[in-house]
Every structure is written in C-alpha cells, then in structure tokens.
Amino acid sequence: MSLVLDNVTLTYPDGDRDRVLAVDGVSLSVPRGRLVGLTGPSGCGKSSVLSVAGTLITPDSGHVEVAGATVEDLDAEDRARLRREQVGFVFQHDNLLPDLTALEQVLLPVHLAGGRPSRHRARARDLLAEVGLADAVDRRPGQLSGGMRQRVNIARALMGEPAVLLADEPTSALDSHRAAEMIDLLVRLVSEHDVAALFVTHDMRALDDADEVVRMLDGQVAELTHAR
Numbered sequence: 001m002s003l004v005l006d007n008v009t010l011t012y013p014d015g016d017r018d019r020v021l022a023v024d025g026v027s028l029s030v031p032r033g034r035l036v037g038l039t040g041p042s043g044c045g046k047s048s049v050l051s052v053a054g055t056l057i058t059p060d061s062g063h064v065e066v067a068g069a070t071v072e073d074l075d076a077e078d079r080a081r082l083r084r085e086q087v088g089f090v091f092q093h094d095n096l097l098p099d100l101t102a103l104e105q106v107l108l109p110v111h112l113a114g115g116r117p118s119r120h121r122a123r124a125r126d127l128l129a130e131v132g133l134a135d136a137v138d139r140r141p142g143q144l145s146g147g148m149r150q151r152v153n154i155a156r157a158l159m160g161e162p163a164v165l166l167a168d169e170p171t172s173a174l175d176s177h178r179a180a181e182m183i184d185l186l187v188r189l190v191s192e193h194d195v196a197a198l199f200v201t202h203d204m205r206a207l208d209d210a211d212e213v214v215r216m217l218d219g220q221v222a223e224l225t226h227a228r
C-alpha cells in the first residue's frame with residue numbers, strides 16, 4: 001500500500017476551549033495504480049483527510065503511512081522531505097505563478113528541492129506532452145485556458161515521481177466537457193505512473209471511474225464502495 005490511514009482522528013480548535021471533531025476514526029488505503037474517490041457533503045472532513053494524507057496536518061491520533069514510511073515516527077523535517085519526494089498535490093485552483101512558462105512551472109519542484117532544472121528539462125517536456133501540452137511549454141498562465149492550466153498542475157504534481165497523488169476537487173473549476181476530459185486523463189496517468197491517487201470530488205464521472213469510492217459523513221466513513 002502506498003497510502004494508509006488507520007483510525008485517524010483530527011480536531012481543530014474552536015474558540016478558546018472547544019474543539020471541533022473534523023475526522024473521526026477514518027481508515028482507508030490506496031495501493032499504487034489505484035484511484036480512490038473521496039466524497040460527501042460540505043464540512044464532512046474530506047479536505048482534512050486529504051491534508052492528513054499529504055502530511056500537511058498531524059492528526060490527534062491514528063496511523064498514517066505514505067510510501068512505506070510511518071508518518072507519526074518522523075520529525076517535521078523528515079515529514080517535509082517525504083511530502084516533497086513522495087506526494088504530488090493537485091488543487092482546485094491551479095496555483096501557477098504568473099511569470100513562469102509551463103515548462104518552468106513543472107520544473108519548480110526541482111528548484112525547490114535544490115536540484116538542477118537543466119537535468120530534468122527533458123522529463124518536464126515529456127510530462128507536458130503526456131498531458132497534451134507539447135505545443136504550450138513556453139506559454140505563461142495568462143496564455144493558457146483553465147483546463148490547460150490544470151494540466152500544467154498535474155504535470156508538476158507528477159514531476160517528482162511521487163508514490164501518492166492527492167487532488168482536491170480537480171475538475172470543479174471546469175465545464176462538464178473539460179471535466180470529463182480531465183478525468184480520462186487523470187485515470188490514465190494514475191495507471192501509467194503507477195501512483196496511489198486519492199481525489200476529493202463530487203464529479204459523478206470521477207466517482208464512476210474510481211476503483212473505490214469512500215463516502216464521508218460527519219467526519220466518518222459512511223460507505224465504502226468498490227467500483228471495479
């Protein structure tokens with residue numbers, strides 16, 4: 001398993017004395033090459049689960065495993081390294097930097113990890129070609145459509161060859177035609193890159209194409225469906 005959450009509980013401070021229970025004993029696991037859809041009503045804890053899975057938030061209790069590493073055993077520095085090396089994030093909005101070309105955006109994780117972008121340029125170009133942007137490598141975000149910007153985001157998330165891909169509503173800013181294309185692309189990439197993918201989504205197409213669907217309610221897993 002590339003991603004395991006076992007009996008994870010997370011609370012947030014709520015005023016001076018109270019705490020709100022956002023995740024209440026959630027367990028899920030995602031093997032490589034599989035896509036798990038995470039869905040449920042607003043406020044049920046989906047983004048919190050994603051943040052825990054991405055090691056962005058430390059839960060109050062429970063066990064989290066990312067690419068074979070036990071996250072609760074790591075200090076902040078090792079957690080950050082694990083996140084950088086093994087987790088790719090795709091958010092609802094593209095988070096691209098306005099002055100960088102598509103190629104430079106995809107190379108950004110290499111820069112941030114202290115690597116030499118020149119050594120990784122060919123791979124970045126290949127990834128952009130894989131997401132259908134071979135002809136747009138030199139364009140800046142202002143010269144790309146919303147769907148193209150999201151594709152750059154996906155290429156960037158895969159740049160570090162992560163074991164785990166986490167996406168928060170990756171299609172919600174797109175019209176239904178583009179959303180369907182994006183889902184086809186994501187399903188293909190998850191399999192081709194052999195990555196364990198956990199997607200927060202309300203998109204029925206994404207849920208139909210997922211290997212498993214986890215429905216949350218009030219911080220808990222209300223239903224788990226094996227789709228195929």
Ligand SMILES: Nc1ncnc2c1ncn2[C@@H]1O[C@H](COP(=O)(O)OP(=O)(O)OP(=O)(O)O)[C@@H](O)[C@H]1O
Pocket residue numbers: 012013014020021022040041042043044045046047048049
């Ligand atoms: N930083 C925070 N501080 C305090 N409470 C929070 C924080 N983030 C989330 N919550 C609360 O935790 C619960 C779960 O929130 P979360 O954002 O994980 O749900 P969600 O299912 O992703 O919602 P949405 O679909 O609206 O994004 C909610 O009650 C929310 O108000």
